[in-house]
Amino acid sequence: MNFSILRKGIMTCALGCMPLFVVTADVLPGNARYVDPFIGVEGDGNVFPGVCVPFGMMKLGPDCGNKESNSGWDTNGNIHGFSHTHVSGTGGGSKYGNVLMLPLTGELQLKDYSSPRANEEAVLGEYKVDLSRYGTKVRLTALSKAGFHEYVFPESKESKVIFDLGSCLALQWCETQRLVGSEVRVLSDSSVEGYTRVKGGWNEGEAYTVYFYAEADTPADSIGTWKGTQLFPGVNAQFDSGEKTGAYFCYSTAEGQKINLRVGISYISCGKARENLRQITTWSFDEVRAQAVDEWNKILNKVELSGEEEDKVKFYTALYHCYLQPTDKTGENPKWTSGEPNFDDYYAIWDTFRATHPLFTLLTPSVQANIVRSLIDIYRNDGYMPDARSGNDNGRVQGGSNCDILIADAIVKGLQGIDYEAGLQAMLKNAEVSPGDNERKEGRGGLPDYNTLGYVSSAFERCLTRTFEYSNCDFAIATVAERLGKQDVAEKYYRKASNWQNTWNEKITALGHTGFAWPKERNGNFWPEDRYTVLTGGGWENPTYETFSFELSLYVPHDMKELIKKCGGEEKFTARLDTFFTHKEGDQRWRIGMFQVSNEPGFLTPVLYNYVNRQDKTAAIVRNILENRYKTTRDGIPGNDDSGSMSAWYIFHSLGFYPNAGQDVYLISSPVFDKATLHLENGKTLTVTVKKNSDKNIYVHSVKLNGKSLDKNWFRHADISGGGTLEFVMGSKPSGWSSDGELPPSMSDMR
């Protein structure tokens, strides 16, 4: 692909800013043309801009700067090379960045072989860059377990391709990845294999091993290896002694000479890596890239949109972000065999249960069923379902045991092929068996308190977040138990689902509102008023995790009716939400009022107006965010993408509705596109049409669901899962639509 051709289509976006990268409609087939891999790579987005197919294990991209970045890529700093494993949109200590390759010229400087870059660009299926230190040019593309490197060399008698097995991403000050060992073996003048073994990183996971097998289309003139800081020219292998090892191929190249390399990776063996390389049977870069784009279009073309081109770029890039993770490692499990699907890099389910997984359920339910099966299989073999998992190991738990909600979401939406009895057992393990020393790894921390006192006391970290989230997770358990006919279990957990109330302190008043979640000691005493505040929070050891009590006190997704009562009724609750979205607290770049656009604990908050039939306020706040906080720039995602979480939030709302995860309920917000056609997996079609849509006509004036007038602000998954139509008519002012309609269900309605 000629990037200069691509670039001729650049246009000015509606907001007047110069978008980083907008491709013309005729360069890539299908909706792949709308994906810009560089949206969200800067700011707090942490998006991976390298090459990868949906759920691909191979995430091939550059490792930059100090190699501390989560995605490998960094705005500044040299490129060290191109490694084959990454995560996208994540925070905390960096993970992966294994098996690093680089084309260079001249003497190999092991101490620092990195190069400044030039002409760095990417489209879906292709990343390219020039390495100015060496005069080499790189293009990368990839399938799910195999990558393709195209290196173009200058004229040089000392051209080399290096394979560094000692390199990995490593944030130095916390959650650091550490090399455990590495090994390399040159098999011929054009093939090499080996592995790197690394532990730690964000989830503080146990050691994982990335094996590789690589082959070049050009025989090397000579080869060499290294161990530690010593080069061994002509020596073809270095065994694992816990040190850094690597290998290199030497070439004498003519100006512009192209050397292609194919690389298979595996988490179980070099032999499997070699087998995985068979995914690529050609030496044509373009053929491989076309296959990668084709795999993406199978996802992206599930949605057809009519609307602004820039909104399509936002939408399809968001959809692309959602399908980057979790990683499908089926057939690549070094820990057990079971015949079940094997997904990894849940990073974290605390983020993705809210919108990403409900999106999978809507668009690709078979994939979501496989993901849930993988979670249950992890429970069977590792003891607990993960809240997060990476490098084949559980950790870290953020708040609740939110896998529970995925299982409830699956059963209420009728996902097939899941052993729900085992799922319930996995949920009950979370709810009843303390993980002990592993509280940040899996299960529920503070469980002894929660199960005896009815709340997590302030003796435990994240006590309020845990209490509120456990309540919601307990509702999920009750939901599944009831559907499996286990009424006694259901009753027990419906009761526990009210536990959030045990930390509700009626005596706290803030900004004119009374009653908030408040830390409580084991003896039942609330902390004194001067010891805490409802306006700040966050961090692992705070009572509220990545949130603060004012926000958390709005988080009872399963029992809004009771929450509204606790807040003093509908009017006072509405006023509380108004305060939440208008009182300017904290950095307003990442907030709207107190609302943290960038942060999962508030994901549901804008649609809470629906629970007091003020859907017009939902529409106003959502459209504000969609238009002004999501952009097509490198910092275009309002916060860490969190494995596509921010992106999934965009997708649902831009279609006009948003899920309350764990329930079969969608809440109507405000659609962006004139028309959206969703091709469901069952062959049916869901069509969303929006009349009188514009940037100003953001209020819903009427809705028809499957041809019938809808006078409430929500509907059920079953209403659309068999296909159907959703017809909006919009206007510039609130219309009173649905203001007398049946409220979305709360726990008392659902039991």
Added chain:
Amino acid sequence: MNFSILRKGIMTCALGCMPLFVVTADVLPGNARYVDPFIGVEGDGNVFPGVCVPFGMMKLGPDCGNKESNSGWDTNGNIHGFSHTHVSGTGGGSKYGNVLMLPLTGELQLKDYSSPRANEEAVLGEYKVDLSRYGTKVRLTALSKAGFHEYVFPESKESKVIFDLGSCLALQWCETQRLVGSEVRVLSDSSVEGYTRVKGGWNEGEAYTVYFYAEADTPADSIGTWKGTQLFPGVNAQFDSGEKTGAYFCYSTAEGQKINLRVGISYISCGKARENLRQITTWSFDEVRAQAVDEWNKILNKVELSGEEEDKVKFYTALYHCYLQPTDKTGENPKWTSGEPNFDDYYAIWDTFRATHPLFTLLTPSVQANIVRSLIDIYRNDGYMPDARSGNDNGRVQGGSNCDILIADAIVKGLQGIDYEAGLQAMLKNAEVSPGDNERKEGRGGLPDYNTLGYVSSAFERCLTRTFEYSNCDFAIATVAERLGKQDVAEKYYRKASNWQNTWNEKITALGHTGFAWPKERNGNFWPEDRYTVLTGGGWENPTYETFSFELSLYVPHDMKELIKKCGGEEKFTARLDTFFTHKEGDQRWRIGMFQVSNEPGFLTPVLYNYVNRQDKTAAIVRNILENRYKTTRDGIPGNDDSGSMSAWYIFHSLGFYPNAGQDVYLISSPVFDKATLHLENGKTLTVTVKKNSDKNIYVHSVKLNGKSLDKNWFRHADISGGGTLEFVMGSKPSGWSSDGELPPSMSDMR
């Protein structure tokens, strides 16, 4: 070695039985000649009869019968082949049995290639057997990470050597090993590598991988591989797809043609396995065997003995058993790198802390220091020190966190090079952080109870054993804390060391004795009398683990003074011990009275007479066991050898003293040999001379320690660790020696 020459030395042993195997003194050098690898392989001994050097990672031997045996070997059944990893003297589900090789003729029958055996024999450093199905003959020898196979074939055009990576030992009904995956690659007509990955087994450990690299001295005519049940002639590799794989070399052999193979193994990679193979640089079987014997003699020759030849066979074979495990896997850790020693196959420390490790401390203190360092390193990296560990993973905890006692034992005996501050942290982790769901894997189960109530309530399994053992472990913590100057920690744990008293039920009377450990509920109520009995127990879920309350109620190694008080004073305590050793309860093949000779919870009980100055009774019971329960037959160990535990018990007592682990105290019992010279690591010599010694003169009439008369029945490690002399004079009747002497110390004397 010619086995017929060996056999000419067979003689009748003192007891009139035909010993299985007694070698003449001139066949093997040094004390190696006294080791009979077949002692303890039958009955409940579970000893491994294959080849291995001290702490060797390579334990090469046959896998027999249904492959359910713990040691691989079995009395009955065919031989499937010779695998490279085993454990010795263990119970429960079988572990290891990886990378299995076999020489065969004719067509390879994958479904069952096992063969009946003939002429099976072993001496130290060599195992040999004939495979009658194929007419092949096998000799095996091994160094620490590399094994040597000598195969002799008949005349055959279809001779083969097979490498089975799908085989492992697997007890079917519990703690079963399961194959996770395997891979094989034939590298040339005489070399092959691959791995087998297995999870489960006794400790229910996570997956471990055994890599191998093998080379033959004879090029194969052709090669082949298999996957699952399908053979692939001429195909040189099978990648890991979770199935069983293997490879074979084909030869056309002349009658009596010898084919030698060398095999390196590794737990981290094939490259490391190949590196490990460099231990063997010869194709001479005899040279390798001589090296193995030499390594053993470095241990065995540390003790010179004068006495009965049969007793020497018992002693040196016992010494050999002790040094089979733990396995030194330094440089072979796939989970982390640290520069610390890495030992595995602690199987279990609950067994070995009592006598085996104190024996290491006496004979090879540098090894014991390395072992303790490895335990602390496991804490640093895996979170807890193990009570048991195998396949690089912790589990299962039997009773207390008895690693604590090893650290106390090390500090009181002055072992050098150990980070005792880190050791204390590791102990405090055991004592203060609940392992949650991992109660059978590591840490202390029932800890929330123990640390709030002062005892483990009957809500938890093994509640009485845990309470008693935790008390002893807490004493160990106090011991270390005090020596590190942490008086507050020491005080706290000295107090907790009395917690055993909280389960002492004064109201229980049995066999005329009153006051026993008794299950107690959380609310402080003892179980009613009709719900439990002091005479039976055992099993994971019983209040007493592998013991019963009458026996456990004698187990307070650190505070005998208080225990004797609780039992009603010295006289009543003596009577209680008398009852214990005479009242016939249970199967008397494994018991003396109620005393379970075969079982660790009673290891210390015979010397408890010393604590009431009735050392004569100690002597009588110990000599009875040494003479009558330990034999030179295949079933010559009175119970599971438990990684040399039974054997270490023999060794100490046969030298005339026995350690109270965690204290620097040896209790005098009754020596067997006329003279024992111990060559200590520091170059000094400890000499034990015994005058008037005979089978009947079992009572101590006087003792001189370092030339001075010793009028008490115990001495300290420091008294002998710098070398010295211990001079016994024996007699046929109790002499009253030491009956007024200073009693061995109890907690109140030691603080």
